[in-house]
Amino acid sequence: MPRFLHTADWQMGRSYSRFDIEDGAALVEARFAGIEKLAQLANEHQCDAVLVAGDVFDAQTVSDRTIRRVFNATKGFDGPWVMLPGNHDAALAESVWTRAQRLGALPDNVHLALEPGVVSLEAQGLAVLCAPLTQRHTYGDLTEPFSQYETPDELLRIGLAHGSVQGLLSDDIDATNPIAPDRAEVSRLDYLALGDWHGTKRVNERTWYSGTHEAERFRNNDAGNALIVEITGPGAIPSVTQVVTGRYQWHQWRETLAIESDLEELLNRLTALPDASVVDLRLDGAITLACEERLLEALSVAEARFRSIQCDRSKLQLEPTEDDLAELHADGYVGEVIGELRQRQQEQQSEEARDALAILASLLKGRAQEGGQ
Amino acid sequence: MILQSLRIEQLRQFRNPFVLGNLQPGLNLIHGPNESGKSTLVRAIRAAFFERYRSTAVDDLRPWGDSAAAPTVALEFEHQGELWRLTKSFLQRKRCDLTIGTSSFSEDEAEEKLAELLGYQYPKRGASKAEHWGIPGLLWVEQGTGQDLEQSVEHAGDHLKSALNSLVGEVASSGGDEVIEVVRAQRNQLLTGTGKPRGEYAQLDKDCLAFEQTIGELKERILRYQEQVDRLGKLTRDYERTEAERPWEEVQRQLEQTQARYQQVQQLEQLQAQEKETLGQLLQSRRLLEQNKEYQENVGRQLAARKVELDKAQADLHRLELQKPASEARLRDAKAAYETAAQQVKQARFQEARTRLAQDVRRLEQRIQSLTQNLAKASDYQQQLEQARLQARENRIDAAEVKRLKTAEHQLSEATIRSSAIATRFSWDLEPERSVILDGDTLKNQGEQQLLEESSVVIPGVGKLGITPGGESLASTRRTLATLQQTVAELRASLGVDSVVSAEERLSAFEKAGRAQQHAEELLKSVAPSGMDPLVIEQREAQRELEAAKEQLSATPNPDASMETPDLATADVAFERAAAALTVAESEDQEHRTALMSAQQARDTAQAEWQRLADEEQSPERQQQLKQIAEELLGLEQKAKTLEQRLESRSREILEARPDLLKQDIERYHSTVNNLRQTHEDRGRELRDIKVRLEAWGAEGLEEQLNNQEAELEWCNRRYQELHRRAQALDLLLNMLTEKRQALTRRLQAPLQKHLDHYLSVLFPQATLEVDEQLRPGTFTRGSELGQVTELSFGAREQMGLISRLAYADLLREAGRPTLVILDDTLVHSDEERLDDMKRILFDAATRHQILLFTCHPEKWQDLGVPPVDIQALK
Numbered sequence A: 001m002p003r004f005l006h007t008a009d010w011q012m013g014r015s016y017s018r019f020d021i022e023d024g025a026a027l028v029e030a031r032f033a034g035i036e037k038l039a040q041l042a043n044e045h046q047c048d049a050v051l052v053a054g055d056v057f058d059a060q061t062v063s064d065r066t067i068r069r070v071f072n073a074t075k076g077f078d079g080p081w082v083m084l085p086g087n088h089d090a091a092l093a094e095s096v097w098t099r100a101q102r103l104g105a106l107p108d109n110v111h112l113a114l115e116p117g118v119v120s121l122e123a124q125g126l127a128v129l130c131a132p133l134t135q136r137h138t139y140g141d142l143t144e145p146f147s148q149y150e151t152p153d154e155l156l157r158i159g160l161a162h163g164s165v166q167g168l169l170s171d172d173i174d175a176t177n178p179i180a181p182d183r184a185e186v187s188r189l190d191y192l193a194l195g196d197w198h199g200t201k202r203v204n205e206r207t208w209y210s211g212t213h214e215a216e217r218f219r220n221n222d223a224g225n226a227l228i229v230e231i232t233g234p235g236a237i238p239s240v241t242q243v244v245t246g247r248y249q250w251h252q253w254r255e256t257l258a259i260e261s262d263l264e265e266l267l268n269r270l271t272a273l274p275d276a277s278v279v280d281l282r283l284d285g286a287i288t289l290a291c292e293e294r295l296l297e298a299l300s301v302a303e304a305r306f307r308s309i310q311c312d313r314s315k316l317q318l319e320p321t322e323d324d325l326a327e328l329h330a331d332g333y334v335g336e337v338i339g340e341l342r343q344r345q346q347e348q349q350s351e352e353a354r355d356a357l358a359i360l361a362s363l364l365k366g367r368a369q370e371g372g373q
Numbered sequence B: 001m002i003l004q005s006l007r008i009e010q011l012r013q014f015r016n017p018f019v020l021g022n023l024q025p026g027l028n029l030i031h032g033p034n035e036s037g038k039s040t041l042v043r044a045i046r047a048a049f050f051e052r053y054r055s056t057a058v059d060d061l062r063p064w065g066d067s068a069a070a071p072t073v074a075l076e077f078e079h080q081g082e083l084w085r086l087t088k089s090f091l092q093r094k095r096c097d098l099t100i101g102t103s104s105f106s107e108d109e110a111e112e113k114l115a116e117l118l119g120y121q122y123p124k125r126g127a128s129k130a131e132h133w134g135i136p137g138l139l140w141v142e143q144g145t146g147q148d149l150e151q152s153v154e155h156a157g158d159h160l161k162s163a164l165n166s167l168v169g170e171v172a173s174s175g176g177d178e179v180i181e182v183v184r185a186q187r188n189q190l191l192t193g194t195g196k197p198r199g200e201y202a203q204l205d206k207d208c209l210a211f212e213q214t215i216g217e218l219k220e221r222i223l224r225y226q227e228q229v230d231r232l233g234k235l236t237r238d239y240e241r242t243e244a245e246r247p248w249e250e251v252q253r254q255l256e257q258t259q260a261r262y263q264q265v266q267q268l269e270q271l272q273a274q275e276k277e278t279l280g281q282l283l284q285s286r287r288l289l290e291q292n293k294e295y296q297e298n299v300g301r302q303l304a305a306r307k308v309e310l311d312k313a314q315a316d317l318h319r320l321e322l323q324k325p326a327s328e329a330r331l332r333d334a335k336a337a338y339e340t341a342a343q344q345v346k347q348a349r350f351q352e353a354r355t356r357l358a359q360d361v362r363r364l365e366q367r368i369q370s371l372t373q374n375l376a377k378a379s380d381y382q383q384q385l386e387q388a389r390l391q392a393r394e395n396r397i398d399a400a401e402v403k404r405l406k407t408a409e410h411q412l413s414e415a416t417i418r419s420s421a422i423a424t425r426f427s428w429d430l431e432p433e434r435s436v437i438l439d440g441d442t443l444k445n446q447g448e449q450q451l452l453e454e455s456s457v458v459i460p461g462v463g464k465l466g467i468t469p470g471g472e473s474l475a476s477t478r479r480t481l482a483t484l485q486q487t488v489a490e491l492r493a494s495l496g497v498d499s500v501v502s503a504e505e506r507l508s509a510f511e512k513a514g515r516a517q518q519h520a521e522e523l524l525k526s527v528a529p530s531g532m533d534p535l536v537i538e539q540r541e542a543q544r545e546l547e548a549a550k551e552q553l554s555a556t557p558n559p560d561a562s563m564e565t566p567d568l569a570t571a572d573v574a575f576e577r578a579a580a581a582l583t584v585a586e587s588e589d590q591e592h593r594t595a596l597m598s599a600q601q602a603r604d605t606a607q608a609e610w611q612r613l614a615d616e617e618q619s620p621e622r623q624q625q626l627k628q629i630a631e632e633l634l635g636l637e638q639k640a641k642t643l644e645q646r647l648e649s650r651s652r653e654i655l656e657a658r659p660d661l662l663k664q665d666i667e668r669y670h671s672t673v674n675n676l677r678q679t680h681e682d683r684g685r686e687l688r689d690i691k692v693r694l695e696a697w698g699a700e701g702l703e704e705q706l707n708n709q710e711a712e713l714e715w716c717n718r719r720y721q722e723l724h725r726r727a728q729a730l731d732l733l734l735n736m737l738t739e740k741r742q743a744l745t746r747r748l749q750a751p752l753q754k755h756l757d758h759y760l761s762v763l764f765p766q767a768t769l770e771v772d773e774q775l776r777p778g779t780f781t782r783g784s785e786l787g788q789v790t791e792l793s794f795g796a797r798e799q800m801g802l803i804s805r806l807a808y809a810d811l812l813r814e815a816g817r818p819t820l821v822i823l824d825d826t827l828v829h830s831d832e833e834r835l836d837d838m839k840r841i842l843f844d845a846a847t848r849h850q851i852l853l854f855t856c857h858p859e860k861w862q863d864l865g866v867p868p869v870d871i872q873a874l875k
Helices: A021-044 A064-076 A096-103 A144-148 A260-272 A289-305 A322-328 A332-348 A351-372 B038-050 B107-118 B134-139 B150-168 B176-190 B199-245 B247-394 B399-422 B474-495 B500-527 B532-555 B568-617 B620-657 B659-699 B702-763 B794-814 B832-846 B858-864
Strands: A003-007 A049-052 A081-083 A110-112 A117-121 A126-131 A156-162 A191-195 A201-204 A207-209 A225-230 A239-244 A249-257 A277-287 A308-318 B002-009 B018-020 B027-031 B072-079 B082-089 B095-100 B103-106 B424-429 B436-438 B441-443 B446-451 B455-459 B463-467 B767-771 B777-782 B785-788 B820-824 B850-855 B868-870
Touching: A003 A021, A021 A049, A021 A064, A021 A225, A021 B702, A049 A126, A064 A096, A096 A110, A096 B659, A126 A144, A191 A225, A249 A260, A260 A277, A260 A289, A277 A289, A289 A308, A289 A322, A289 A351, A308 A332, A308 A351, A322 A332, A322 A351, A332 A351, A332 B176, A332 B702, A351 B176, A351 B702, B002 B038, B002 B850, B027 B038, B027 B832, B027 B858, B038 B072, B038 B082, B038 B107, B038 B134, B038 B820, B038 B850, B082 B107, B095 B107, B103 B107, B107 B134, B134 B150, B134 B794, B134 B820, B150 B702, B150 B794, B176 B199, B176 B702, B199 B659, B199 B702, B247 B500, B247 B532, B247 B568, B247 B620, B247 B659, B399 B474, B399 B500, B474 B500, B620 B659, B702 B767, B702 B794, B702 B832, B777 B794, B794 B820, B794 B832, B832 B850, B832 B858, B850 B858, B858 B868
Parallel strands: A003 A049, A049 A081, A081 A110, A126 A156, A156 A191, A191 A207, A249 A277, A277 A308, B027 B850, B027 B868, B820 B850
Antiparallel strands: A003 A225, A117 A126, A201 A207, A225 A239, B002 B018, B002 B072, B072 B082, B082 B095, B095 B103, B424 B446, B436 B441, B436 B455, B455 B463, B767 B777, B777 B785
16 A cells, blocks of 8 residues: 655745845755655655655755755655656756766665656555656646556556646746646546645645645745655555645735724734744734834734744834823924824825834834933 | 122132122122232132032142142022022032022032033033033133134023023923934934935945846856756757767768779779870870981982082182182292391391491590590699609798798897997907907907906906996896897707798798699699599500400491491381281281181081982982881871770760769768768767866856845845835934924024114114024124124124123023123223223113123223222222
8 A cells, every 4th residue: 555755846945035044044944854854754654755746956056065955854764755857956958966966965765757757666566657847848748648658557657747737726827837637537647746836735636736845935825735645556546645844834914004903903813823933014004103112012022933024014104192292202393393294194105204203203202211210 | 690799718819718798780890900819709700610519620729839728619699589608619628518598408419500500511520611611601701702602602502592492482392402413313324414325324235236246147157057058958969869870971981982983083094194195105106207207308308408518618619729829929928028127127237236336436546545645644744743742842941930030030130239239348459369268258359249248358367357248228138139049049940041041042942842733733633633543544444445346346247238228217117017017918828728728628528428418318228218117107107096096985984974073072071071070079079068067067056146145135125225214214304303493493593683683783773683593693784794793803793792692691581590791801802982882781781680890990991880899909
């Protein structure tokens, strides 16, 4: 009863431009840790093999260190790993794979499907039909030859491919590397392991996208999983189990603050998030000075707790209340300036005015607190 | 605030307590001469307020030389209904005590109360300086600084403004200025004065650019890397295909076929060339034969030609032989003429020689004759000469001696005569035979003798008689006479004469012989200048020559009388002409003979040639040869024809095979093979190169680098945007705050302006003085004059300074602040008129403020309307 682990789109070598360097480094580390986690899971679930459906590497020219680390990370599982070149790491004449070979970084149990064909894992009862990308983009269905591949009857026919199942994913995803939706049926596959789509997705009972093992973008598409596939024998319907591999959850929230309870709710939601979160907040609407103070405090707490939290408040207007102003002791011409800034903020939607108001408020608050002490 | 009394002790020259009491609420004029302590009082008031009681920097307060002193100032003043008592001691006893009404304060607390009341600061350390003085700095004018208003206003700024704020009843914003300064400071961290980015903000911009450039370069390299990868893929496919197909092998086969074909053609060409050569040899043989044939046919023609040549030679010879006698005759004649001419020349020579010899004989004979005559004459003259010489030798006498003799005789005769005259005449007449002896001479007979000397006469038997001649000159005469006699005798003896006459005779004979000798000598010389012997030799020579000439003459043959003998010159010319003619004749003869021999030779040769040809023509071998040649020619002709036909057919064959194209084909195939192989090898090489390159580039992790750089850039950009927004916000905030602040200041200026105008109208009725944003008197106008206060004269500036200070005082008073005006010897630069105006102003101000005016010129302030206080009197 063969059982294998289906994963894809590791995108190793990617770095994170939007985060602080320290956070970005941690997220990169998490991707390496994710591979180790896969190996661990493969052992735990007594898998016979691990199939990686493309885009192991994010680019052809990643550093030697990255190459070595990737293969080092697979060492936890000593069964066969079948790795398929995807569009990011296509098997070109010179590729990240040829470099890995030259570096001698490849463990013996890692099988590279650099050419279209069958990787036969007889001991594991698997015949892996591979459709590697040998060009950066192709416009034909590389899985088409699967129908011609003859495999021993006793072995399961497992397809391994990287591309977009046609008609399934939204149109804005480029139509390169197309894959026929009925490939598994047409080519008599017991299972078709796909990569390219970063979220876990079932196409049909025999065709799945595993998604990436560690989320790397905010688009909410159920990333950070692997699939444990168990097939009792040729022709049997696969039993597919989704297991969590990702460490970090990525959240991107767009919120409008209108009344005080909106902030309340937002803060509650933030509090509910696990520590291993990457959060991107974009706020608009308006906020009183007092509420902003609460918000800033909450963000400060969140910064310490989460891997990363970014909050864009440029569209969130400051609406000081009379109480706020009284607290600021903004008398005389300073008071006049506050009034004018508020007016500008509202009438001209001026970010400058908003920022200026925030700066002035914080200065005055600081003074008021000093005075209070 | 009204200062009521001032008490000082142990302070500078006031070692003992000094009290300035009874101070009035309005004007107080305090005067004293220089060094009376006027300035010390002012200093004491200032020290009481400004200096920290515990300050160590107030040594100037100490009385001179008193290190144990504790300078003390005690002040009493009233403010807002309460009495303030301040006692401050410095140095040795550092203390400060203040009572306000019933409340007491001491030390720092007391000092802070005072500073708050009057509006000034204490220095953090050291002595109090102008920047600490605040409002008192403005109202307490030190000697000679009344005109310097700006600094004072600046130092008083905050206090003034807070006073103004309460006055205008407007909130200036508590700490608003501080906020402005913070905002300005924060803005200036990001922006320069002109609004350009600075510091991190500017650096980020540059960093972004740098990152973008690096990213651009990386992208470029990645693109190149990808191109190379694609190229590598294509090359690999091509290489492998070529390696499998090996297209050059097919071409190689074609090449070999073509080469074989070309070789065949080459062989044909070789054969062709050989046969062409054979044909050429045939043709050559034919040509030789034809030449031979032609030669044979030529012999007859040659024979005729030879005959003509022979005849011509014969004719030439004949002609020359005919000319031979004439030529020989010409030569003979020439020889004869030559010999005749030679004979003539010889005869002429003889004739010439004879004539010359005959002349010689004649000349010599004459010469001998003349020599003989000369010789005869010469021997004659020689005899005469010898005779004369003999004569002269016989009669040789010295003419001078003769003359001396004559003179001596003449003198003697004269002396004798003179002595006879004076001499003692001794005469005797003796009896015969009787004799006497006079001086030894026996005298006999008679006689006379003159005696000139002492003489003795011996008369035998009688004795002797002495005679002594008398007279004085007798002795000298006697001596002269004796001398002369002796001289005459000597001369006669030497001359060998006995008398003058004979001497003269001899002399005459001698001279005559001399003349004769001279004559003879001259004659001899005329005929024989060198003497006789040369003449004799000459004569002998001439004789010999004569004999020789005669002999020669007789030996010279006498010319043939029959022939006419021409002269030598004519004969020579004729001879030369004959010789030339002979030479010509000889040469002509030679030529002729040569020509003759040549002609003979030519004739013989021609004869032989002709003979040979004639013989040959007739020979039977020749006929045989001619026949053979004709046969051979025929054979050759046939052979050549066959050969030519073969050559032509083969030539066509070669032409049809197109060897040139074959050759090009070979080249083409050859280079194709090379090119194919080369391309393949190049491809292999490029493949290896690209692989190596890609390996190197791949090792750099370009895309990962790009990723990282892009991350950095984005971070940079984000940070830049943050700072940008912050800079914009700060800029906006600063502008707005500043604007509002300025607007407020303008509102605050109004009350100050009011007070300023009040005083100004007294001093300069038509003038205006505007207060600027810093509440300083700024622009001054008077009629058409317009300018800053600082541009006015010193005196005017001092006056302006004072009225400004009074205006500030008014302002402060309105705001409920204490105002005490202290003027130390002020307005010393004002003229009478202005001073009067200023007095009015001061008097007016004194209705609102307490004014302490210290001066050393009390007379100037007499009309101030207050009693002056004399420091001296108070001591």
